[in-house]
Amino acid sequence: MQTSNNAINPNHVITTNAIIKGVSQVILGKQQQIKLALSCVLAGGHLLIEDLPGMGKTTLAHTLAQVLGLEFRRAQFTSDLLPADIIGVSVFDRNTADFQFHPGPVFTNMLLADEINRATPKTQSALLEAMEEKQITVDGETHQLPSPFFVIATQNPKHHIGTFALPESQLDRFLMRISLGYPDAESERALLKNQGGRNFSSHAPAICDAETVLAMQQAVHGIHVSDHLLDYLQALIAQSRAQLNTGLSPRASLALRQCAQAWAMLEGRDFVIPEDVQAVFASVVSHRLALEKDSGQSAQQMLSQIAIR
Amino acid sequence: MRTKAKLVTAVQIKWLLISLGAILATHALNLPLWVIGVCVLLGVWRYIAIAKPIFMPNRWLLVLLSLILGLIIVLSFKGQFGRDASLSFLVIMTALKLLETKALRDYMLCIMLGFFLVGNLFLFNQSMATFGISIAPMLLLIASLINTSLVKQNNMNNLGITKQKSTKQDALFILKFSGKLLLQSLPIMLVLFVLFPRIPGPLWGIPQDAYSGMTGLSDNLQFGNISQLTKNSSIAFRVQFQGAIPPKNQLYWRGPVLWHQEEHSWLMASDNIGLPAEHLIVSGPATHYTITLEPHNRPWLLLLDMPTNLPNNTKRTHDYSAVANEPVRSRMRYEAVSYAHYQLEANALNERESIMALQITEGENPRTRALAQTWLNLTPAQKINSALTLFREQNFIYTLRPPLLGKDPVDQFIFNTKRGFCEHYATSFVYLMRAAGLPARIVTGYQGGELNPNGNYLIVRQSDAHAWAEVWLQGQGWVRVDPTAAVSPARIEQGIGDADLERDELPLMARHDFPLLKKALLNLDTFNNGWNQWVLGYDDKKQLAFLSKMRGKTVSVTDLVVGMIVTLLAAMVATAFFVLKKTHITLNPAEKIYAQYLKKLKTIGLQLNIGEGALDFGNRVALALPPQQTLILDIAARYNALQYSQAKNAFMLTELEALTKQFKPKF
Numbered sequence: 001m002q003t004s005n006n007a008i009n010p011n012h013v014i015t016t017n018a019i020i021k022g023v024s025q026v027i028l029g030k031q032q033q034i035k036l037a038l039s040c041v042l043a044g045g046h047l048l049i050e051d052l053p054g055m056g057k058t059t060l061a062h063t064l065a066q067v068l069g070l071e072f073r074r075a076q077f078t079s080d081l082l083p084a085d086i087i088g089v090s091v092f093d094r095n096t097a098d099f100q101f102h103p104g105p106v107f108t109n110m111l112l113a114d115e116i117n118r119a120t121p122k123t124q125s126a127l128l129e130a131m132e133e134k135q136i137t138v139d140g141e142t143h144q145l146p147s148p149f150f151v152i153a154t155q156n157p158k159h160h161i162g163t164f165a166l167p168e169s170q171l172d173r174f175l176m177r178i179s180l181g182y183p184d185a186e187s188e189r190a191l192l193k194n195q196g197g198r199n200f201s202s203h204a205p206a207i208c209d210a211e212t213v214l215a216m217q218q219a220v221h222g223i224h225v226s227d228h229l230l231d232y233l234q235a236l237i238a239q240s241r242a243q244l245n246t247g248l249s250p251r252a253s254l255a256l257r258q259c260a261q262a263w264a265m266l267e268g269r270d271f272v273i274p275e276d277v278q279a280v281f282a283s284v285v286s287h288r289l290a291l292e293k294d295s296g297q298s299a300q301q302m303l304s305q306i307a308i309r
Numbered sequence: 310m311r312t313k314a315k316l317v318t319a320v321q322i323k324w325l326l327i328s329l330g331a332i333l334a335t336h337a338l339n340l341p342l343w344v345i346g347v348c349v350l351l352g353v354w355r356y357i358a359i360a361k362p363i364f365m366p367n368r369w370l371l372v373l374l375s376l377i378l379g380l381i382i383v384l385s386f387k388g389q390f391g392r393d394a395s396l397s398f399l400v401i402m403t404a405l406k407l408l409e410t411k412a413l414r415d416y417m418l419c420i421m422l423g424f425f426l427v428g429n430l431f432l433f434n435q436s437m438a439t440f441g442i443s444i445a446p447m448l449l450l451i452a453s454l455i456n457t458s459l460v461k462q463n464n465m466n467n468l469g470i471t472k473q474k475s476t477k478q479d480a481l482f483i484l485k486f487s488g489k490l491l492l493q494s495l496p497i498m499l500v501l502f503v504l505f506p507r508i509p510g511p512l513w514g515i516p517q518d519a520y521s522g523m524t525g526l527s528d529n530l531q532f533g534n535i536s537q538l539t540k541n542s543s544i545a546f547r548v549q550f551q552g553a554i555p556p557k558n559q560l561y562w563r564g565p566v567l568w569h570q571e572e573h574s575w576l577m578a579s580d581n582i583g584l585p586a587e588h589l590i591v592s593g594p595a596t597h598y599t600i601t602l603e604p605h606n607r608p609w610l611l612l613l614d615m616p617t618n619l620p621n622n623t624k625r626t627h628d629y630s631a632v633a634n635e636p637v638r639s640r641m642r643y644e645a646v647s648y649a650h651y652q653l654e655a656n657a658l659n660e661r662e663s664i665m666a667l668q669i670t671e672g673e674n675p676r677t678r679a680l681a682q683t684w685l686n687l688t689p690a691q692k693i694n695s696a697l698t699l700f701r702e703q704n705f706i707y708t709l710r711p712p713l714l715g716k717d718p719v720d721q722f723i724f725n726t727k728r729g730f731c732e733h734y735a736t737s738f739v740y741l742m743r744a745a746g747l748p749a750r751i752v753t754g755y756q757g758g759e760l761n762p763n764g765n766y767l768i769v770r771q772s773d774a775h776a777w778a779e780v781w782l783q784g785q786g787w788v789r790v791d792p793t794a795a796v797s798p799a800r801i802e803q804g805i806g807d808a809d810l811e812r813d814e815l816p817l818m819a820r821h822d823f824p825l826l827k828k829a830l831l832n833l834d835t836f837n838n839g840w841n842q843w844v845l846g847y848d849d850k851k852q853l854a855f856l857s858k859m860r861g862k863t864v865s866v867t868d869l870v871v872g873m874i875v876t877l878l879a880a881m882v883a884t885a886f887f888v889l890k891k892t893h894i895t896l897n898p899a900e901k902i903y904a905q906y907l908k909k910l911k912t913i914g915l916q917l918n919i920g921e922g923a924l925d926f927g928n929r930v931a932l933a934l935p936p937q938q939t940l941i942l943d944i945a946a947r948y949n950a951l952q953y954s955q956a957k958n959a960f961m962l963t964e965l966e967a968l969t970k971q972f973k974p975k976f
Contacts, residue, residue: 228953271955273949274923275922275924304919308922
């Protein structure tokens with residue numbers, strides 16, 4: 001490529017490639033999902049991983065945190081988990097005769113909210129509030145969350161017993177929803193041979209740190225989106241509104257742009273092309289079309305109906 | 310090579326069935342009952358065949374059916390192939406066409422036949438109501454076309470329709486769309502209405518039987534004629550006066566004058582050829598008025614007693630009726646001037662006329678003759694008075710339901726039944742006068758009329774039909790004597806609604822007992838009158854006059870035709886430009902080069918899919934053409950950079966052009 005004033009930082013390209021490689025050594029054969037997860041992180045959004053138990057959701061989240069070199073906490077959501085268990089609690093200190101705030105697991109760079117749909121709506125919304133505001137307020141005191149701050153939430157498919165489905169408005173807080181799916185034969189074989197999987201996640205080397213992640217997030221904003229591409233984006237959004245009863249919101253269109261930018265960066269490009277949009281489209285859009293029956297299929301349909309010019 | 314015809318879908322057939330059903334309903338009054346029945350049966354047959362195509366008849370059965378039904382039409386119309394038979398034939402054949410409609414081509418033909426059938430409605434009636442009724446089938450036919458074009462182009466999505474919505478919503482949407490199209494066509498229709506050159510006279514002949522339903526005054530008078538007419542409340546004519554409307558008892562609308570008496574009937578003069586017109590002297594104020602005459606399939610025009618001028622293309626009979634050259638078969642509008650004070654043939658009666666005015670058949674009505682004989686020596690005025698006194702004082706009753714009269718009807722009427730209607734009084738009076746030696750004749754026409762306060766015009770209905778007498782007096786000429794007035798003065802002074810009649814003898818519009826309904830009907834008539842004057846009456850002359858007025862100088866037919874052609878051509882060019890422009894998308898330079906590249910690839914069967922980006926496509930092509938892989942991927946990357954990156958320049962464009970030229974579409 002002969003782009004003279006390439007705005008992309010070559011270091012970022014090297015770093016992202018290394019991250020993908022690092023995670024791939026643990027989560028075998030799921031490069032596409034890893035890239036999606038990473039682009040979600042780079043776009044500065046929260047990630048929802050939805051799949052059956054035992055598909056490697058937690059492992060992916062854990063490994064990603066490890067490789068990114070971020071502070072990582074994990075909260076297992078259960079039906080008796082209370083908001084205070086997540087955001088922290090003020091405890092009376094007898095020595096100082098004052099209330100002392102004991103921060104909860106949310107005070108970290110990367111929070112893994114495992115099985116988020118097992119908690120009650122009250123706890124869910126406490127977390128989701130923190131996700132939106134990037135700060136929490138306890139007893140009239142506001143506490144800033146560390147930066148960067150991500151939540152990777154995992155959930156079992158809705159119809160599983162003992163789950164509280166996230167309402168659409170809260171699903172909308174997640175930039176992306178991905179699912180891992182079964183591994184292919186080759187990867188499964190390697191897994192059985194003990195060449196990957198959870199045991200390796202703690203050994204995965206940290207490739208970057210919080211500052212690099214912030215810098216890369218900044219760089220994502222600089223990825224160029226041409227008018228031509230915006231036309232395409234708008235056509236897609238318009239198609240969703242024409243085709244479905246509840247189309248995509250403006251927030252969804254912004255999310256789509258950000259994710260496409262992050263994807264372009266992972267591809268080592270300083271501008272977005274329609275293929276970037278297509279790559280992230282289903283993940284960004286399908287959980288926002290929760291009211292539709294076959295949201296994944298309709299997303300695919302939209303892509304195949306809008307011509308690229 | 311013969312390609313397989315496109316088949317119609319079940320939904321299309323349903324639309325078609327509904328549309329044609331609506332057309333059948335609008336034509337219900339114009340078709341014999343059996344035709345409607347057969348069409349409904351054929352439609353149901355086709356409906357069943359939607360689900361079970363095995364029921365579609367084969368070609369031979371259809372031919373047989375067509376022949377049989379054609380024969381039945383010929384027989385039932387007794388070989389008269391006029392308007393009614395043609396319509397029945399067309400409707401039945403359209404229904405049969407349905408049964409062989411499998412391909413889109415047949416379907417379109419059915420739709421076009423449907424439009425034609427809607428147009429045929431106006432052969433029967435051109436009222437505003439017909440126009441209103443015709444809208445429903447038009448709407449459905451257009452909806453059928455919309456449905457077809459949507460299915461054909463599969464572009465429901467572009468119009469906001471998806472498969473997820475029900476067919477009911479689809480139908481509603483299509484109907485709304487159709488209505489919108491109809492409304493959008495309205496301005497074009499109006500412009501064409503005003504500007505499209507009118508051809509004087511009808512463009513094609515309308516079959517004779519088209520006029521069978523018209524009513525009006527007959528050319529003879531038999532007992533019962535007028536009382537039949539009086540039961541009909543349809544409109545005979547409307548009159549617009551310039552200035553004040555004369556009093557009701559002067560509103561004698563003159564029609565045919567009857568001279569010749571035969572047992573039960575009175576006829577127009579049989580040997581009036583060459584008779585000089587009677588000499589008319591008028592005095593006093595003139596009444597100027599305009600009459601819009603409803604078609605009645607007879608040549609005579611009605612004018613207020615006594616008219617001095619005549620409309621164009623009409624002539625005056627010697628007894629001052631106006632007769633057009635042809636039967637009045639379309640609404641006719643004419644202006645006239647009449648004088649209430651006149652003297653007709655005051656000095657001396659023409660010899661032939663005096664014979665005609667004294668003619669009575671020998672040997673009939675002996676008692677009446679005997680009575681008249683006793684008056685022979687009286688003065689004319691006394692003769693008249695004697696007769697009127699007879700009617701007034703001997704319990705004569707004015708009724709629309711007189712008893713039937715057998716032999717010697719005048720005798721029976723005067724001496725036995727004494728119940729009768731204007732025609733009885735007029736004929737008996739004239740008979741008496743003639744028997745007593747006073748020249749007399751019967752004038753038929755209309756008397757009175759009803760003022761429509763909305764439009765300030767007078768409505769004269771068939772129920773206002775009337776007959777009166779004229780006697781000739783030396784020095785005064787023909788003088789009108791209305792013996793009905795002697796029996797029922799209210800009939801003349803106020804109108805037939807006030808005549809002393811039993812209530813249900815009269816049609817609704819002539820009565821006075823439903824004031825609100827009547828008011829509503831009068832309002833409706835104001836509308837109809839406007840429709841007649843401005844829509845149906847907009848003929849070639851009015852058009853040219855209107856356009857000349859608009860333009861400020863005279864417009865000729867040639868101007869109009871040339872203008873029309875120029876306008877049409879301009880509209881076509883504009884449409885073509887618009888259509889072509891819409892399909893032509895302006896490409897930027899990079900897209901132009903890329904389009905050439907795509908064209909090259911198309912020659913070897915590689916095509917860009919909808920929604921496929923240049924990079925994905927490049928990867929696909931590279932797989933198909935491994936030797937040129939680098940070149941192909943380079944083209945894709947450069948094209949993407951040109952389209953989407955910030956850093957693009959003219960140099961990149963020339964490079965892309967060079968690369969695409971380098972590319973050879975070869976495996």
